[in-house]
Amino acid sequence: MAEGEGGxxxxxxxxxxAFAWAAEQRGLDSLWLCDHFFRFPTEPTGGIHEAWTILAxxxxxxxxxxxxxxxxxxxxxxxxxxxxxxATADAVSGGRLILGLGAGWADAESDAFGYPxxxxxxxFEEALQIVVLLLRGETVTFAGRYHTVRDAVxxxxxxxxxxVLVAARRPQMVRxxxxxxxxxxxxxxxxxxxxxxxxxxxxxxxxxxEGRAPSSIRRTVGMIVxxxxxxxxxxxxxxxxxxxxxxxxxxxxxxxxxxxxxxIVGLEPRTERSLERLAKAIRLRRTP
Numbered sequence: 571m572a573e574g575e576g577g578x579x580x581x582x583x584x585x586x587x588a589f590a591w592a593a594e595q596r597g598l599d600s601l602w603l604c605d606h607f608f609r610f611p612t613e614p615t616g617g618i619h620e621a622w623t624i625l626a627x628x629x630x631x632x633x634x635x636x637x638x639x640x641x642x643x644x645x646x647x648x649x650x651x652x653x654x655x656x657a658t659a660d661a662v663s664g665g666r667l668i669l670g671l672g673a674g675w676a677d678a679e680s681d682a683f684g685y686p687x688x689x690x691x692x693x694f695e696e697a698l699q700i701v702v703l704l705l706r707g708e709t710v711t712f713a714g715r716y717h718t719v720r721d722a723v724x725x726x727x728x729x730x731x732x733x734v735l736v737a738a739r740r741p742q743m744v745r746x747x748x749x750x751x752x753x754x755x756x757x758x759x760x761x762x763x764x765x766x767x768x769x770x771x772x773x774x775x776x777x778x779x780e781g782r783a784p785s786s787i788r789r790t791v792g793m794i795v796x797x798x799x800x801x802x803x804x805x806x807x808x809x810x811x812x813x814x815x816x817x818x819x820x821x822x823x824x825x826x827x828x829x830x831x832x833x834i835v836g837l838e839p840r841t842e843r844s845l846e847r848l849a850k851a852i853r854l855r856r857t858p
Contacts, residue, residue: 580609580617583627590628592842593635596849600636600668601628602834605643607679622655629663638668640755640792640834641737645674645685649697650722653704657728665730668753669705671698672737691742692716698736702750705732735790739769741776748776748787757792758836760811762824766791770828790832791825797837797844810838818851 590601605621621639628637637659642652660667673694674680680687696714700722703710709723735753738744747754756769770789777784794810795818811821825833837844 580619583619583624586619586624587627587631589840589842589845590632590635592845594632596845597852598635598845598849600638600832600834601632602638602640602670605639605641605646606676607683608676622659625667626659626662629659629666632666633664634666636666636668637663638735639670640757641670641672641735643674643676643679644671644694644697645680645687645690646683649700649717650704650710650719652697653701654724656701656705656732657724657726660728660730660732661726668733668735669701670735670737670755671701673743689716691740691746694743695746698734698746698750702734705734733788735788738773741772744772744776745779748773748780748782751787753788753790753832755790755792755834757834758794758810759791760794760809761821762828766828788831789829790834791830792834792836793821793825794836794838795844795848797839797841797847800839800841800843810836815847815850816854818847819854822851822855 593601603621603625604618606618609618621642625637625639644652647655656667656669671694673690674685675690677687679685686693693716696712696717700710700712700717700719704722704724705728707724707727709721710719711721712719731752733752734750735755736743736747736751737755737757738747739756754773756766759766773787773789774784777787796810796812798812798814811818813821822833835848837848
């Protein structure tokens with residue numbers, strides 16, 4: 571649910587809220603936000619709202635769907651404060667938060683807003699440890715190269731074990747996912763392909779190296795789904811999926827067959843028509 575798609579300008583809050591309500595009413599399982607300062611990091615004129623503020627508003631104005639970030643850029647927030655924010659947002663939502671985290675990648679945004687761009691993975695590894703330990707209820711003292719906390723603790727503590735998701739493709743990030751995370755994400759895809767199979771294999775190897783059971787982590791994949799009548803049909807297949815509703819239902823089945831727990835669909839354009847097409851595909855899968 572990123573602003574700026576499916577039309578010009580930045581979506582206002584009433585539009586975002588209405589889209590979230592429509593998704594919840596149509597039976598979708600979760601809503602996800604990206605975390606950027608510019609709608610497209612390579613195009614600083616594109617507008618987007620701040621992710622945590624929108625998520626908190628959605629936590630208070632929806633009742634059933636899970637709410638997650640795909641993903642928060644770790645350098646944008648102090649890790650101990652981020653854990654505090656997550657515990658609070660989870661409480662507001664009634665236990666529906668998935669805390670999605672990544673190392674960040676858009677130098678233009680970081681440079682514009684004064685955040686570091688060096689040693690991304692090293693910074694992420696330290697911050698991830700602090701976040702995870704705090705969310706698990708521990709009192710944390712940590713003195714690293716990039717981050718320091720002393721006797722930090724969350725009061726009140728989280729009401730439950732808040733799932734931590736890490737977006738990871740490269741070996742170091744996949745290793746950190748296997749070591750610390752409850753869920754893993756890779757994106758963006760059309761249909762499943764050889765690259766996805768390779769990334770799933772790398773995750774399995776990392777889990778084995780950490781002594782974790784394959785079933786101990788939630789697998790999520792981002793899929794771009796385009797409306798063929800609005801986006802050029804087959805010409806878009808190279809960067810997403812633009813098939814019919816029946817074909818979309820079959821594509822969802824293909825991901826499920828690979829053991830994917832959550833398919834996170836980026837709709838293009840992001841309209842109620844696109845949302846209804848997705849809901850119809852889901853209903854088709856549920857029809858005997």
